[in-house]
Each structure stands twice: as structure tokens, then as C-alpha cells.
Amino acid sequence: MHRITPHQPHPLFNTAATRRLEKAAAAALPPHTLMQRAGLAVAQLAQALAPHARTVWIACGPGNNGGDGLEAAMHLQRSGRKVIVTWLGQPDTAPADARASWQRARDAGVAWADAAPNDLDANDLCIDALLGIGVASSPHSPPRTPDARLLTCLQALHHSPAPVLAVDLPSGLDADTGQFAAGLTPDTPPHLHHRAPTPRHTLSLLTLKPGLFTATGRDAAGHVWLDDLGVEPGHEPPNAWLSGPALPAPRAHASHKGSYGDVAVVGGEGLAARGMGMAGAALLAASAALHSGAGRVLVTLLDDGHLQLDPQQPELMLRRFDALALEQLTMVCGCGGGQAIAHVLPEVISRAARLVLDADALNTIATQAALHALVVARGQHGQPTVITPHPLEAARLLGLTTAEVQADRLDAAQQLADQFNCVAVLKGSGTVIAAPDRVPAINPTGNARLATAGTGDVLAGMVGAHLAAGASAWRAASEAVYQHGQAADVWPAGLALTASALARRVGG
Template identity: 70%
Template sequence: MHRILPDHRAPLFDQAATRRIEEAAAARLPPHTLMQRAGEATARLARALAPHARRIWIACGPGNNGGDGLEAALHLRTAGYPVTVTWLGQPGHAPADAQRSWQRAHDACVAFADTPPPDLGPADLCVDALLGIGLAPGGAQRAPDPRLRAWLDALHASPAPVLAVDLPSGLLADTGQYAGGLAPPGATPPRSARHTLSLLTLKPALFTGAGRDAAGAVWLHDLGVAPGTEPPCAWLSGAPAPLARAHASHKGSYGDVAVVGGEGLAQRGLGMSGAALLAASAALHGGAGRVLVALLDEGLQPLDTAQPELMLRRFDALDLERLTVVCGCGGGEAVRPLLPRVLAAAPRLVLDADALNAIAADPALQHQLSDRAARGQATVLTPHPLEAARLLGLDTAQVQAHRLQAARLLAERFRCVAVLKGSGSVVAEPGQPPAINPTGNARLATAGTGDVLAGLVGARLASGHRAFDAAAGACWLHGRAADGWREGRALTASALARRLGA
């Protein structure tokens, strides 16, 4: 059993693959072995997390996830912990493994109750074994058992930390979204710390969408079973390798990035040059050799005195054929007429914000975008969920309900690398499993951090990384910079850009 940390790349398996791995292992092992291992591991982690618990509440569902909880209850009771189990199952009606664990818990005199213990405190522990990978999407036709709803709410509001078995209950393993009717009330984060002990495999849900808040710290126990030949459906990104810099190198060795964007105040009364300057600053601090900025402000800003390293250029003075171009940040409406030239000429291109919105509204630009791959031109799109929805002709909820699928669809439709931003950004390229980024936090929910990411992707593309590696590495470093932010100090995009490591 080990804690999953963002430094190391790790394979992720979907529900179907996890089932196949489980079935193959169960066929080789004596009956009930996997559940006994799962329950023993859960009890071990529970003891490590709450060694001084006065009370442990184990909420057990009707299936085998509940069976893991019953098995853990037996071990914790045997170790002398005061355990209370609430169980949604019925003796004689549970799946065979869960029935066996219920019998073992019952024989060990585990205390069963109809309601959770009322007096849990921060030193106590809740174990969430209500639902695991057997959860189906649910929906209007399937009203959840009122006890299930009440216990999910009690887990969400408990002052005691929660250890989820396999998955936080209600979360769909493949998407990181809640099944119908099982999301926590409101958008409130859980009251206490969360841990999840993932069994056999790591599932995508733990790292994207609603999953990061729900899962908290993720642990993995493989139950002594290797995934065999089962291919992962996605990867959790690890730390990118540091960029080696030869002594005998010069600024030309690390590439030129040109940022095109920043509609001026004069055009429509909406000054957006800050977005382009933030992207440029990120490219600079991300290690680009030279950074050029073409502000779309009719030449009004001749110099950024705060960042004199930036070279301001008129768009028509850029030699697009030899540049890595970051296009769109704060581009407003002014960026649209420039896109045909940018899409045709730039050998390496990052498209963000208003460039994406312009492309979403124009089928001719979409064709131009998809044609780039055949010419060997590299492209990275960095949409947030609304921009992704516009590009795909969907709504934001549909994109968020299937984040991995949406990122893959974007990559395949436009034959490029797509970064679907949000909690657990997804990076996809055609024909390969996508990667989920494990770094970053809600401090990034502030204006300009997306521009910083686009600029950093540009710097990594310019320095010679493959488009997918440039995008995945940039997401990781961008999130890591936010994770290291000093407590109590507000994160601003310009300060974030200055903290980026190359």
C-alpha cells in the first residue's frame, strides 16, 4: 500500500478493465481472498489515520464495496477499536463475498446500528464503504435508498475524517462525476479531511472533475494482483524531466515564442493586453530564448517597462514560419482576421481563449486547424470546459460529465494535442491514452492563470518538446507552482508566471 504523490507517473484503469483484472485474479485465488485482503488493508490504513479514534463509523453499502467495509470492521473490532457498522444490505440477500464478510463480522460481535453514531469528533474516523465500482450512472428513474442519501450527507458533514474504500461513494469510476442523485448538497467542500484507498487499480475518477475534492489523499493497494496485459485507459502525469542546458548554447537554442493577442482599449473599450503580457511573461520564465509580443492594440503600447525583456512587434512584422506562436490570449475580436495566416504558417502553435472561440464559430478555420497535422505542424489547444464545449458543439455539463472523452474528441477531431483545463486537467493526443494532471489547486481560479499556462506550453514547445510532452509538462509545473504557494498570500497570475521553473 502506498500514497499516490504527484511526482510519479501512474497508470489508470477504467471500471471494465478493473473488473477484468479482479475476475482473472479471483479465478486464480481461493474464494473470498481479495475481499479479505481489501478489508485488512482498509483496517490497516484506518488505524494509521486515526490511531486514537474513540469511535469508528463504517458505512457499508449493499454490494461488495460494503463487503470490504464489513471485513475492515472485523479487523478493527478485533484490534480493540469501538466500531459501529451501518449496513444497507440484508443477510441472505448480499453478493456471496459480502455475505461471507457479514457473517465474519457478525461472529466477531461487531456492533450494527440503523443510524450513524451521533458523537463523532475530529479524532474519530468514518469509513465510506457504501458504493465502489459497481455504481451505475443512475438518473431520474432510480431514486436512491433514503438511508444511502442520509449516510452520504452524514459523511459529507462529519467532523471526523473519512476514509473511502476504493472510491468515494457516488463517484463514477471512469469520469469523476457523481451518479444522478448522489452528489453532495450544494457545491460545498467536505467538512473534514478525505482519504481514499483505491483497490487493485487507480481509477480516473480519483484525479479529475469532482473526484479530487471527493477523494482527498489517494492510496493504492493492489491486493497482490498485477494488472497483467490490461492496457491503462489513461495515465496520471508525473514530474517532467528537467530541461538540460548545454554550456555551449545560446538564446537561439531555446526557441523564439511569439504571443499574438491583447485587443487594445481603443477598439471596443475592452483592454486585454494584460492577458498577452501574462502569457509572454510565462514564456519568458518558462525558459524561452526570446519572447516577442504582438499586441493587437494598433501599436499603442511600444514597451512593457515592467518586463523589458519582451520585444514588442507588430503582427505583420512577425516571421511566423520560424516561430512558436501562442495565439488568442485576450485577443478579443481582433484575433479572428489573423487566424488564417497563423494557422497556415506557424510550425508550432498554442491556441487559447479568443482564438478558440473564433475557431469554434468558423468551419473554415476548423478545417485549417485540422489540416495542420498533415503538414507536420504541431498544435496545442488549451480550452477551459466552456471553450471545449463550443468547439465540440456540446454544452459545458456534457463536457464535464465525460472529461477524458471530451479531451480525446477534441484531439481527434482537430488532429492536435488538447488540454481540457479544470480540476485534474486532461491532456490528449490522437491514438494514445490521455494524461490527467495531478498538480494544482483552487488558488488557480483567478484571472490570467490560463494565459500563464498557454505561455508556458509555448516555451516548452519552442525548446523542442513534443507537443504532448510540452502540454503535460506545462500543466504539471503550472499546478506545482500553485501547490507551493505560501499560505495566506493571494495567488496572482503575474506572480505565478514569475515562479515558473523551466
């Protein structure tokens, strides 16, 4: 068993792949072995996380996830803990494994209760074994009406003042998408909004599931641990990867500014056009490219030449669009581009050597099929392209709603990559990176401090710098996304995270 950190990549397996592995392993082992291993692992982690817990309340659902909880209850009771179990199953209808573990918990003498004890506090521990990968949350099947006792237990776990250890998954979370099944989404009553969150841990069993790392999964799961139950993935291919850090690419002493490429940022509609000055977005992207190691950074502002120098960043070279040698440049196009970006997009997309498309470039492409076709053609000509939409921009590109994109972020990112024939970065909690013909990746770094204006522009500039230095579109995207999130993760407490400060720190 080990804790999952962002320091190395990890393969992720969806529900179907996990079921196949489970079936093959179960067939090769004596009956009940997997659940016994799972319950023991849960009990061991519970002891390690809360060695002094007064009471351990274990909420067990009717299926095998509940069986894992019952097995853990037996171990914790035997090791002298005060264990209270709420079981929503019945001995005559429970799966065979769960029934065997119920019998073992009974024989060990655990206490049974209909609901959560009402005197739980921060010195206790709750174990969430209500639902695991058996949760049915297909958007195509009608929402189930969950049983009232299940809902009461779920609420007690969501609002628990005691730390919570979830078995396999936070109950109700879909292992494939990181979204809660209909009717099972946690709600936070207003009086709890300002309370410090209680520690949350999830012990994933057999495999790590993608839903733990994207959409609402990251917040729901808290610290993620894995116990593989002694089962190797064998020939089962992963459905996605959790990214690890970039391999260091040392700079040769005999290098010069030309070795790391020229990045040109095009964007920043002027104040005169529609009364909305957006030059800042382009300057942020340019600053990020500069601090991420680009040799030279050129900036073309779509502001009719009003700005001739950024005194805060004199390294940036302002250029008119017609003075750019597009075929030799890595272009970052769209940050703060407004409507003005539409005039330059056809040329940028057709001619740029390497290209990052963000923000208003994406919004414009979403409305013009001819531009879409030009992006697809870049891939056919071997010209690297990365698109960096947030969920609303992704929804526009795919003709979906934002909710539909968020309902299955891995699938949405893959659709973007396939439809636009490029590397797609779907931003948000657990940013997804996808490319045609390869397994997508979920980024493990970053936090809510990045939810502030301009951080997306910073990311676009960083991707541009990595591309200009010679990385493939896939590497440029994954490494930039990782470092962008990591900068936020190590951000000094008490220092405001602003996009311009982030841009200055991204190079480490």
C-alpha cells in the same frame, strides 16, 4: 499499500478494465481472497490514519463495497476498537463474498446501528463502504431513486465532523468520469460552508481509477492510496495515465538564446476596438514564456500599436504582425484576442512553425469551419499544435454544453484531440491532456488558487516556451501543465497568487 503523490506517473484503469482484472484474479485465487485482502488493507489504513480514534463508524452498502467494510469491521473489532456498523444489505440477498464477511463481522462481535451515531466528532473515524465501482451512473440510463437509508448515510458521511476513509471510491462517484451519479451529489448546507473541511482519504483497491483525479473526484477523494491486492495488471492496458514530473533537460553550457527558440505571442485587443483593453492577457502569456526559458519573446498586440514597450518587462520585444516571420516562430495565439484575433488567425494557423491556440482564438475557430479545417491540416503537415480550452471553450469547439463536457472530461478531451488533430489540454480540476492515437493523461498538480484571472494565459505562454525549446506537442503540454500546477501547490502561504506573480515563478 502506498499513498499516491504527484512524484511519479501511475496507470489508471476504468470500471470495465478493473472488472476484467478482478475477474481474472478471483478465478486464480481461493474464494473470498480478494475481499479479505481488501478488508485487511482498509483496516490497516484506518489504524494508521486514526490510531487513537474512539469510535469507528463503518457505513456498509448492499454490494461488495459494503463487504469490504464488513471485513474491515471484523479486523478493527478484533484489534480492540469500538466499531459500529450500519449495513444496508440483507444476508439472504447479499453477494456471497459480502455475506461471508458479514458473518465474520458478526462473529467478531461488532455493534450494529441503523444510522450514524449522533455523537461523532473529530476524534472518531468514519469508513465509507456504501458504494464502489458498482455505482450505475450512465447518462443513458434513467436516474435511480436511491434508498432513503443510503441517502441518510451518505449525508452523514458528507457532513461528518470525523475524518472519512472511503473504500475504493467516495460513494456515488463514478470511477470513469469523476462525477457523482444522479441524486448522489453531496450538498453542503450553508451552516457548514465556513467549517474547515474534515480530512478525507480514499483507499483505491486493485487499480487506480481515473475518476479519482479529475472533475469533482479530486475534491471528493482527498488523499488517495492504492492497495493492488497483490494483483498485477498483466496485459490489461491502462485507459489513462496520471502524469508525473518532467524529466530534467539540462541546458548545455554552449547554448545561446537561439537554442531555446523564439516565442511570439499574438493577442490583446486594444481598448479602442470595443472598449475592452485586453493587452494584459497577452503580456502575461509573454511573461510566462520568458520565465519558462524561451530564448526570445516577441509580442504582437492587436491594439493598433499603442504600446511600444512594456516598462515592467523590457525583455519583451513588441512587433507589428506583418514584421513576424511566422514560419520560424512558436506562436501563442488568442490570449485576450477579442474579435481582433479573427483577422490574423488564418495566417497564423496556416504558417506558424509551432502553435498554441488559446481563449479567443478557440472561440473564433468554434464559429468558423474553415479555420477548423486549417487546424486539422497542420496535423497532416506535421506542424505541432496545442489547444488549451477551459470547459466552456471546449463546449463551444465540440458543439456541446459545458455540463456535457464536464460529465466525461476524458472523453471530451479525446474528442477535441481527434476532431482537431492536435494535442488538447482540457483545463479544470484534474486537467486532461489528449492526443490522437494515444492514451490520455490527467495532471495531478494544481489547486483552487489557480482559479483567478490570467492563469490560463500563463499556461499558454508556458506551453509555447516548451514547444520552442524543441519538446513535442505532447511533452510541451504535459510538462507545462504539471509545472503550472506545481507552482501553485508550493505557493507560499499568505502570498496572494496572482497571474503575474505566477508567470514570474514558473521557471522554478
